[in-house]
Amino acid sequence: MLVLTRKEKQSVIIDKKVEVVVLEVIGSTVKIGIKAPNGVNIVRKELLEIKEEKNELIELQ
Known part of the structure; x- marks a missing residue:
């Protein structure tokens, strides 16, 4: 890092x-501000973690 x-x-x-x-x-x-070209995905880390948790729950069902 x-x-x-x-x-x-x-x-x-x-x-x-x-x-x-x-x-x-x-x-x-x-x-902070982030300038990036179109097509570059910018996502807050906590949102990715929530999505991963939801996917794990769906897989367990």
Whole structure:
């Protein structure tokens, strides 16, 4: 895992295609923006975990 420190308005570029920008920091909450080409799926990790749990439940039934 790459660990970086960024300030507001600073960004990180991934694979010359995806830009992750720190938009705002308030306390322990960070607001980020993600710029990516069409066709690149961006999903919050917790949503993927919920979907996986539901799929496991369906398989058990």
